[in-house]
Amino acid sequence: MKVAGLFAGIGGLEIGLTQSGHQTVLLSEILPGAQAVLSARLPGVDLQGDVCKVSSLPADVEIVTAGFPCQDLSQAGLARGLDGDRSGLVGEVFRLAKHASPRWIVLENVPFMLQLKRGDAMRRIVDEFEALGYRWAWRVVDTFGFGLPQRRERVILVASRTEDPADVLFADEAPLSRPATAIGQIAHGFYWTEGRGGLGWAADAIPTLKNGSAVGIPSPPAILLPEGRIIKPDIRDAERLQGFPSDWTGPAETVGRASARWGLIGSAVSVPVAKWLGTRLGQPGYHETDRDRPFAAEARLPRAARFDGRDRYAVNIGVDPLGIRPPHLVDFLRYDGALLSPRATAGFLGRTYVAKLRFAPGFIDAVQAHLKSVDGVQIEEKRVA
Numbered sequence: 464m465k466v467a468g469l470f471a472g473i474g475g476l477e478i479g480l481t482q483s484g485h486q487t488v489l490l491s492e493i494l495p496g497a498q499a500v501l502s503a504r505l506p507g508v509d510l511q512g513d514v515c516k517v518s519s520l521p522a523d524v525e526i527v528t529a530g531f532p533c534q535d536l537s538q539a540g541l542a543r544g545l546d547g548d549r550s551g552l553v554g555e556v557f558r559l560a561k562h563a564s565p566r567w568i569v570l571e572n573v574p575f576m577l578q579l580k581r582g583d584a585m586r587r588i589v590d591e592f593e594a595l596g597y598r599w600a601w602r603v604v605d606t607f608g609f610g611l612p613q614r615r616e617r618v619i620l621v622a623s624r625t626e627d628p629a630d631v632l633f634a635d636e637a638p639l640s641r642p643a644t645a646i647g648q649i650a651h652g653f654y655w656t657e658g659r660g661g662l663g664w665a666a667d668a669i670p671t672l673k674n675g676s677a678v679g680i681p682s683p684p685a686i687l688l689p690e691g692r693i694i695k696p697d698i699r700d701a702e703r704l705q706g707f708p709s710d711w712t713g714p715a716e717t718v719g720r721a722s723a724r725w726g727l728i729g730s731a732v733s734v735p736v737a738k739w740l741g742t743r744l745g746q747p748g749y750h751e752t753d754r755d756r757p758f759a760a761e762a763r764l765p766r767a768a769r770f771d772g773r774d775r776y777a778v779n780i781g782v783d784p785l786g787i788r789p790p791h792l793v794d795f796l797r798y799d800g801a802l803l804s805p806r807a808t809a810g811f812l813g814r815t816y817v818a819k820l821r822f823a824p825g826f827i828d829a830v831q832a833h834l835k836s837v838d839g840v841q842i843e844e845k846r847v848a
Contacts (some may be wrong), residue, residue, distance in 0.1 A: 464525035464745070466567065467491075469514050469556060473712055473727050474498045475705065476528040476571065479737020484745055485526060491517050496715035496723050503714040513650045514555045525566040526744060529556045530732050547611075557591050567628075567744055568592075570620040571732050574766065577618060582764035585618075592622045593770060599630035600769040602776075606705075608639045608783035609735035612668040612792040613704045614652075616782060617732070618766075619740065620626045626747065629769040631740070633778060635749030637786025642667040644653045646825040647689055649791040655685040655807055657815035664823070667792050674703060674729035675711070681725035685803050685811075688793065693808065694800030698724055703797065706734030739784055805838030 467489040475721055477487040487505065491514045499508055511517055517782060520527065531553040553570065555661040561567060574832050576584045585601070589806040592599045606615035623626035642649060644666045652669035663670030663684065673682045683695045698721075699709035707727055712724040758775040765777035791797065803811075812830055815822065 465521065465523045466526045466528060467520050467524045467565075469517070469527065469529040470502060470552070471528075472530055473707070473731050474505055474666060474736050475507065475570070475707070475732035476530055476737045478707070479732070479734045479739075480526065480528070480744075481735070481774075482648065482738045483741030485741050488521055489563050494727075495718045496712075499714040499718050500712050500727065500801075501768075504711065514552060514825065517555075520559050520563040520565070520728035521805060522563075524563060525564070527556065527560065527565045527567070528571075529553065529570045530571040530730075531556070533542075537728040539563075542658040549684050550757035553588065557595065562710065564624065564753045566623060566625060567631075568622045569740065569744075570622075571617055572616045577764040577766065579604075581761070583622075585764055588620070588773075591656075595624075597622040597624050598627055598629075598770055600632045600771050601622075602632045602767040602778070602780065604650065604736060604784060605781050606733040606736060607641065607668055607789060607831075608637070608786050609733065609739065609783075610732060610787035610789050611704055611705075612737065612789040613670075613672065613708060613733070614668050614793050614808065615671045615733060616664070618737070621740075621744075627771065629750045629771070629778075630747035633742040633750035633767070633769070633780055634743055635739070636780055637782050637783055638782045639786040639788060644823045646687070646829055647691075649777075651687045651823075652684050652792070653687065653825075654682065655695075655803055655811045656682050658811045658820075659818045660820075661821065662820060662822070668789070669704060669792065672704065672725075672729040674726045682729075683725055685831055686792065686800065688834075689834070691829055691832055693830065695804040696796065696800045696804060696846040697798035698728075699798050700796050700800070701725065701728050703795070705731050705832055706736075707731070709797070732823065802837055803833065804832060808837065809832040 464485050466480050466485050469491045471490040471492040476531050487508050488499055489509045492509045493513045505644050535673050588600055601618055601620040603616050603618045606613045621631050649667045652665040669684045679797040687693050702711045715724050755776040756779055758777045767778040767780045769778055
């Protein structure tokens with residue numbers, strides 16, 4: 464099927480759909496760095512800028528994708544919801560869909576939108592779909608279960624006027640256990656920029672790659688290696704952790720700072736997730752209706768749900784459609800990461816000492832040992848009870 468990618472970023476959705484047999488014919492992306500990546504990596508595809516200036520979609524487009532901005536919906540962002548200037552741009556999808564009537568519409572965003580303001584953003588989105596005559600389904604999926612050592616949950620919503628999106632999103636389930644913390648035996652990812660209110664802890668994986676801090680500063684994670692060193696992963700491994708080839712975002716450096724590549728990667732859709740989705744869009748499968756549960760109108764939104772044209776249902780299904788276990792993180796990494804600096808390590812430790820978080824046994828000791836090895840200094844613990 465022909466694909467139009469709105470808010471295309473660096474093309475994660477579109478690359479995955481291409482790998483499953485579809486063809487991208489239109490891309491819309493406003494960021495210059497992302498445009499540079501798309502121009503270099505998807506040459507020949509009609510690339511337009513601001514989605515608000517896209518007047519119409521090609522008549523033969525059957526799939527419209529939209530990984531619309533998450534800044535107003537994320538836990539790390541300002542949490543304005545759909546009334547924010549960025550995330551409210553999803554309205555442009557409805558504007559274009561009213562005239563084009565594509566066979567499928569695919570939205571992707573952060574699962575926090577299911578909690579924010581009691582799910583107000585998602586409720587408004589599905590209300591709009593229903594008003595336009597669409598059936599819909601959504602499901603939270605985790606990149607980890609697609610064979611990449613990154614704990615990255617994202618909610619995918621599929622809508623259609625002609626077919627049942629539940630046959631796409633709920634056709635596959637292969638539950639996969641997650642590794643347990645084992646300091647000194649496996650690698651552990653965390654955010655060194657946090658430490659006071661959160662950590663983003665991930666055993667044998669990295670936590671979700673971000674598009675930046677709340678003020679837009681690039682924010683790579685840290686990795687505590689089994690032997691005790693703490694590193695920041697190389698940008699090329701970060702790309703691979705999203706399913707892209709190494710140096711995929713390199714063209715962005717022609718129009719901006721190299722550090723901006725972190726934000727582009729953090730905003731992207733993981734390619735294997737999109738490939739699975741594209742496969743099921745082409746070959747919808749049977750879903751089991753005995754997974755249905757009552758959909759409470761006012762309660763917290765479920766992590767999977769569907770609308771069959773008449774009724775809404777919560778759906779009892781997990782985050783692993785394929786259940787592909789990734790390699791160990793230390794085996795996955797291909798490039799030497801940079802040691803976490805003494806200043807960054809000390810700053811992180813200082814935040815943990817006044818935090819009320821519970822850290823894994825041995826973690827703080829390991830961070831202190833790293834600081835001593837890179838700076839020869841061990842700061843005095845001042846943890847508040």
